[in-house]
Amino acid sequence: QIKQQEFDWWKILVKSTFLQLNLFNKFSDFSKFFSEIYVYFATEEPWQLFPDTVNSLQKWQNSGIQLGIISNFDSRLIGILHELNLSQFFTSVTISSLVGFAKPESKIFEIALNKHKIAAAQAWHIGDSLREDYQGARNAGINSFWLNADSCLLNIENQLPNLSSLG
Numbered sequence: 707q708i709k710q711q712e713f714d715w716w717k718i719l720v721k722s723t724f725l726q727l728n729l730f731n732k733f734s735d736f737s738k739f740f741s742e743i744y745v746y747f748a749t750e751e752p753w754q755l756f757p758d759t760v761n762s763l764q765k766w767q768n769s770g771i772q773l774g775i776i777s778n779f780d781s782r783l784i785g786i787l788h789e790l791n792l793s794q795f796f797t798s799v800t801i802s803s804l805v806g807f808a809k810p811e812s813k814i815f816e817i818a819l820n821k822h823k824i825a826a827a828q829a830w831h832i833g834d835s836l837r838e839d840y841q842g843a844r845n846a847g848i849n850s851f852w853l854n855a856d857s858c859l860l861n862i863e864n865q866l867p868n869l870s871s872l873g
Contacts, residue, residue, distance in 0.1 A: 712780035712803050716744060748782040750789035756855065762869035763795040774798035776818045776831070778808045778838060798822060809835070810842025819848075832872065836862070 717740050724730040733739055746752060766773060773796050777783055780803050787793040798821040802808035805817050819826055826847035833839020834853045840862065843850035851864040851872060 708803055709781060712782075713744060715803075716740075716780070748785055750786065753786060753790060755790065755792075756853075756869060758870040760792075762872070763792070767795050772797045772822050774800065774818055774822060776800045776809060776814055776833075778802045809833075809838035810845065812842070812846040815843055815846035815848060819846075832869070840864075 717737075720740055720743070721730065721736065724733070724736075730736065763773065775783070775787075775796055775798070777800070779801065781801055783801055784793070784799060787796070787799070798818060800814060800818040800821065802814055805814060807813040807817065809815075815826070815831070819829060822829070827849075829848045830851065831839060831843035831848045832851045832853055833843065834855070836852055836854075840850045840852035849864075852862055853869065854862075
């Protein structure tokens with residue numbers, strides 16, 4: 707049920723994107739195209755890690771830090787983490803479509819915190835979206851860091867150019 711809802715949601719989003727670009731009529735079989743691209747984005751091929759990702763995750767894990775993911779992606783994330791050899795670093799994965807709340811809503815952060823049995827003040831959240839990650843986590847009372855790899859400097863506390871800069 708959830709997987710079908712995720713599929714349908716993405717299909718509507720992709721279709722509306724091509725409609726807005728006046729390119730939808732170029733498809734001879736949009737459903738076939740979409741099914742192929744949906745499966746493709748469940749593989750490791752389209753994803754690229756920041757260069758310091760694995761080293762940072764290993765360092766934090768070796769330091770005894772419990773790591774978790776809070777994502778507005780869909781349930782394909784579990785397989786993608788496995789494909790990218792990242793799943794072993796995370797104690798929990800909290801996915802919006804599975805818990806019924808999406809970032810920046812505080813409830814998704816609370817659900818993730820409960821998985822680790824910690825208070826918001828004990829947690830750190832690192833994310834690449836200013837609104838969904840940085841502001842969402844701050845609104846939930848979590849110490850938040852904005853991973854801004856584009857180096858577009860704004861007057862934001864805890865702005866990181868990369869993961870290594872956090873230590």
